[in-house]
Amino acid sequence: MYDFRYHRPATISEAVDLFRQCDDGQYLAGGQTLIPVMKQRLASPSDLIDLARIDELKDISATESAITIGGMTTHAAIAASSEVRSRLAALADLASGIGDPHVRNRGTLGGSIANNDPTADYPAAIVALGATIITDRRRIEGDAFFTNIFETALEEGELIRAVEFPIPERAAYAKFPNPASRYAIAGVMVSKFADIVRVAVTGAGPFVFRVPDMEAALARDFSPEAIEKLQIPAGDLNADLHASPAYRAHLVSILAKRAVQAAKE
Amino acid sequence: MPTISLTVNGQPVTEEVDAPTLLVKFLREQLKLTGTHVGCDTSQCGACVVHVNGEAVKSCTMLAVQADGAEILTIESLANNGTLHPMQQAFHDKHALQCGFCTPGMVMASIALVRDNPDPSEDDVRQGLEGNLCRCTGYQNIVQAVRAGAKNMRD
Numbered sequence: 311m312y313d314f315r316y317h318r319p320a321t322i323s324e325a326v327d328l329f330r331q332c333d334d335g336q337y338l339a340g341g342q343t344l345i346p347v348m349k350q351r352l353a354s355p356s357d358l359i360d361l362a363r364i365d366e367l368k369d370i371s372a373t374e375s376a377i378t379i380g381g382m383t384t385h386a387a388i389a390a391s392s393e394v395r396s397r398l399a400a401l402a403d404l405a406s407g408i409g410d411p412h413v414r415n416r417g418t419l420g421g422s423i424a425n426n427d428p429t430a431d432y433p434a435a436i437v438a439l440g441a442t443i444i445t446d447r448r449r450i451e452g453d454a455f456f457t458n459i460f461e462t463a464l465e466e467g468e469l470i471r472a473v474e475f476p477i478p479e480r481a482a483y484a485k486f487p488n489p490a491s492r493y494a495i496a497g498v499m500v501s502k503f504a505d506i507v508r509v510a511v512t513g514a515g516p517f518v519f520r521v522p523d524m525e526a527a528l529a530r531d532f533s534p535e536a537i538e539k540l541q542i543p544a545g546d547l548n549a550d551l552h553a554s555p556a557y558r559a560h561l562v563s564i565l566a567k568r569a570v571q572a573a574k575e
Numbered sequence: 576m577p578t579i580s581l582t583v584n585g586q587p588v589t590e591e592v593d594a595p596t597l598l599v600k601f602l603r604e605q606l607k608l609t610g611t612h613v614g615c616d617t618s619q620c621g622a623c624v625v626h627v628n629g630e631a632v633k634s635c636t637m638l639a640v641q642a643d644g645a646e647i648l649t650i651e652s653l654a655n656n657g658t659l660h661p662m663q664q665a666f667h668d669k670h671a672l673q674c675g676f677c678t679p680g681m682v683m684a685s686i687a688l689v690r691d692n693p694d695p696s697e698d699d700v701r702q703g704l705e706g707n708l709c710r711c712t713g714y715q716n717i718v719q720a721v722r723a724g725a726k727n728m729r730d
């Protein structure tokens with residue numbers, strides 16, 4: 311790892327100011343992606359701005375219609391939150407299936423979505439639940455947040471404060487994990503609100519995407535049978551040593567059905 | 576150079592560290608606590624698991640400066656005057672190690688698992704040790720040891 315300066319601000323504004331003053335600063339959250347990347351010397355920031363001591367980034371709060379989760383909340387804390395478990399179980403389930411217990415004890419919601427790994431789990435939840443990303447300067451709709459592989463709508467130095475998740479009538483997440491890393495080879499989150507059904511797919515493409523055909527079919531009839539015959543095109547899906555595009559397309563159909571079934575139960 | 580103050584195995588420690596020093600390197604090379612192992616450079620093997628403020632963490636994927644103010648427990652904290660911790664004893668009794676390289680991380684991860692789930696099923700143990708790789712045993716005896724260790728810890 312190359313040398314860097316380490317900072318530990320106590321507030322969001324201090325963190326954002328520090329970022330502005332640094333040559334090539336980077337925020338540090340749980341470090342479960344950034345530290346391995348720095349160890350491989352694939353990243354060499356001049357300064358690391360550790361967000362761990364900013365307490366306002368760790369809150370989970372709820373209203374009638376939404377749960378808002380701070381950017382520095384760990385996967386383990388989301389999985390264990392009674393608020394999330396009782397009102398948005400699909401998200402607690404998703405969080406409890408990320409990586410392994412040690413990764414979940416450190417990795418955070420904000421770090422995961424800022425990184426936008428094509429095989430990360432949370433992007434499916436952000437898009438399927440129509441969540442809003444709240445930053446130090448604005449609100450960003452979930453559908454507009456993930457812009458390309460490892461790319462997001464965040465500006466230079468923009469800091470994720472929290473994510474606001476609307477509470478659906480029903481939702482569930484189904485994932486086919488890579489047996490070694492647990493990252494999603496494909497993962498599908500399905501949600502049903504009074505006025506809309508959303509289907510979001512992670513792991514299969516360069517970044518999370520929705521499946522309008524499935525959404526329309528499920529809006530008419532929210533059952534696994536309704537999407538029985540729907541297959542997404544394999545054309546643009548990821549190809550790697552774990553799975554071919556055709557296999558991923560097949561997985562998406564299977565996982566979507568499983569998610570609908572689980573959401574109904 | 577940043578200075579950090581933390582508690583390691585019950586002892587207060589204040590040391591200077593370079594910002595890029597990983598917690599595992601700090602423990603092994605600065606404090607000479609070599610029980611914690613490094614088995615990979617991809618954050619996947621779990622040989623380096625220690626407890627940070629009571630939670631199992633991969634010490635190869637945390638900077639020493641991030642542990643400033645924390646309470647750290649390593650494998651060296653477990654045995655008491657030559658008497659093994661019930662989980663260590665269970666690993667011994669069930670023959671849950673061959674080369675032993677993964678064992679410190681396995682034992683630390685298992686103790687954290689059992690604290691959250693005092694009577695884990697076989698499946699719970701396999702899920703809970705998802706982040707710990709063993710290249711020797713085939714896991715069978717490790718799973719048995721963790722369940723036996725859990726029982727020892729309950730009794």
Ligand SMILES: Cc1cc2nc3c(=O)[nH]c(=O)nc-3n(C[C@H](O)[C@H](O)[C@H](O)COP(=O)(O)OP(=O)(O)OC[C@H]3O[C@@H](n4cnc5c(N)ncnc54)[C@H](O)[C@@H]3O)c2cc1C
Pocket residue numbers: 336337338339340341342343344345361381382407408409410413416417418419420421422424425427429430431432468469470471491492493494617618619
């Ligand atoms: C062995 C292993 C298995 C894993 N398995 C899975 C899995 O199954 N599914 C999955 O989804 N993920 C998985 N992960 C990744 C894990 O979820 C990480 O927690 C996540 O990718 C990054 O979160 P972090 O908090 O560690 O962020 P960091 O590594 O600290 O940061 C990642 C990036 O986000 C930026 N950043 C962090 N916080 C903010 C913020 N608040 N505002 C703006 N930018 C920010 C950082 O500058 C950095 O660029 C795995 C990781 C490991 C090591």
Ligand code: FES
Pocket residue numbers: 612613614615616617618619620621622623624633634635636
């Ligand atoms: S040394 Fe392999 S996970 Fe830490």
Ligand code: FES
Pocket residue numbers: 671672673674675676677678708709710711712
């Ligand atoms: S006993 Fe050799 S790696 Fe586990």
